[in-house]
Amino acid sequence: MDPARKRTTRLVVALTCALLLACALVYTSFSASSEARQPSELASAQPGQTYQLTGRVAKGSWEHEGTVHRFEVVDRNGGGPAVAVTYEGSVPDPFREGREIVIDVRKQGTGFVGQPDSLVTKCPSKFTAEPKSS
């Protein structure tokens, strides 16, 4: 085979491989992803499907017994319906009522169950400003 043709073949083979890999990447990313939803968008949730729930922990809703935590999540702007979440595990240090969280959940009965180790609490970059000193 003359060198020019060999190079062309090589290029075509390499490009085909790259294309196939890229297709696999794109396909799996769509099928393996979990949809990000806020509580107000979870009304039509299907059992068995994993959702990435983002929102705020409702004030006064967090209770825990040993390693089982129960809390409610509302929309990021504080409105919308409250979704009850049960999570087994330890919560991250910044976890507080009123904080924004991200957690992978599945529907179970009327509430949702958090997937192990999926709870992420956003680091608030600034604390609420203090109007007067204590």
Add this chain to the structure above:
Amino acid sequence: MLEAGRACLILALAICVYGIGASLYGARTGQRQWVASGRRAAYALAGVLVIAFAILESGFIRSDFSFALVQSHSSSTTPLFYRMTAPWSSQEGSLLLWVLMLSLWSSAILFLTRRRLREVAPYATAVLLGFGAFFCALLVFLESPFDGLANPPAEGVGLNPLLRHPSMMIHPPMLYSGYTLFAVPFAFAIGALVTRRLGADWIRSTRPFTLAAWFFLGIGIILGARWSYSELGWGGYWAWDPVENASLMPWLTGTAFLHSVMIQEKRGMLKVWNVSLVLATGTLAILGTFLVRSGILESIHAFGASTLGVPFLVLIVAMIGGSIALVASRAESLRSEHRLDSLLSREAAFLLNNLVLVALCFVVFWGTFFPLISEAVTGTEASVGPPWFNRYITPLALILVLLSGIGPLIAWRRATAANLRRNFTFPVGAGVVTLLACVLAGVTGNVGALLMFSFAAFVLGAVGQELYRGVRARRVMARESVPRAFLATIRRNRGRYGGYLIHAGVAVMFVGVAASSAFQEQRLVQLRPGQTERVDDYAITYVKPSSRVVPAPNGRLERIDLGAELSVRRGGGKPETLTTYKSFFPSTDPSLGPISRFFEGESTSEVGLDAGLRRDLWTAIAPDIGRLLPRIEEGDKVFADADELTPEQRGAFLGEALRGLSSSYLDSPPPATFRIIASPLVTWIWLGALIVFAGGLIAMWPTGTRARKPADAAQLARVARELQRV
């Protein structure tokens, strides 16, 4: 002070604009004095920004709460060390640090190249000052670090306690150094493209900077991982978080560039690829800054929606568009001087390594931006998790490690059967023996990890063999003792042996990553004092609770720590004591009572770590404060009723009340939750990183000006004879 700071920034912006104009005018008309003036503008920029940063730092050190930034990110109870690092915990301070770094590195490279690259340098100056102008404009018009408070309060909000870790002092400056240093090769590549001087000159001149960028960004990434492992209370070091990914992407393409430029220098090939890589790296570095600063992606690091999104997008689009246009219009000058001779050659191994690194970068890029892509395609925002990343990263990382062993062994141009036999027998043997040893020792169950161990042994074998041969040849030539010959070998070829050491370090790191992710045992348990739990072959006993109220140096209360003393016994060995605690920092929410403030604010975990070469035992406590709640409420009520107290009395009573709480926790401790992780070989990650950085230092160390003595023919013949015998 505030006015002086603002004035510095406005002056800095003016200097940038002037410098760009002067450099371009000088380059167009060929008037040297204008080019020199543009270069001096870069030095002036550095000077002015140093002053601006010093003003900001002094505000933080003096706890001057008339600086809005100081009030919102520091407090008088924050220790001095963390007051000094607090500027870059804020958006504005980070941007100022970024542009300060940029100006310092730009001055350094322009000073070093002042008598070289006469045609390329003015354009590079203009590009660097262009970045400077962009960031100065952000600081002047959108995010001023020098906003004042009309009525400065007596106390500030404080630094986020999570950021109170020694590595946070160096992590951000390292990352920013990395990002801004990548702007240097970017700028010179643009200059080379504009002037069509596309030889290897600009590459050689900027190489120390590219290496330094790679080096600092790497240190930054590792420090971030270390901080996550020891501070975040989840026991992991990498989570595929967008902000982590943002720093990894330019590092990957930068690594690819450092390898492929060798082919351009040696063989005049891959010119389009190299300029594209360096332009992509520069763009990814800006993209990384953008990701962190704009808050467009969900991340634990979110800095909140900010006004910076649009300006950054404009900059990135301009960088990508300009790069593509420049490369396309210079295609003729970027022709390769040679063709690839054989797929069995060092060129081919490097090319493959480049493809793997770029593929890694693409996977990370796709996964990071998937929420945006999915929203654009399907209308719903969705994201991919760590399992998706691991599925692609694992095989690519395996290939990468394998190639890092093949690269140093295989011959340039075309490898012969003899070359392969001579160079590969020992390393391949090392790999195979390791694989068999692992299987015989019962380390099975994870094919990826097993392969990684074997490949890493191959790499270590390859590096060891090359070093051994180098030292041997040196001894034959110079008749020196082994240690002297060893040092001399490395000293005479720093780039090469520094690089080999880096390969060895990366192999060690990947062994740690593979082992700790494949064979980790993790348990979440609830224990009462006296109870014991078994994890792996450790027996962990909760001995007794611990509790203390910690005052800040100025006498105010900084935090309250609740924790545990654990006794850890491994197999039949001696028991060791580990302590872990959780620190509660007071919130500044005025609607809360003075005592409940301590339990509603931030908290951080202090990890009890028994680190070892073979495995780490990692423990963190989550104390149950439920039983303290009635007492906390009671205390709040007492304080609410006592209005007539002076601040001193309030402080004293608060301390008394908290100490009371603390001793009641000790007297009747409730069961506490512990996260216990036994991970093998985690220490190898940090050790590997140290080896990598040692290698990086060797490779970067400037070679002396003394000309090398050319070897005479007799010596060469002797070396060749000796090498054949090895």
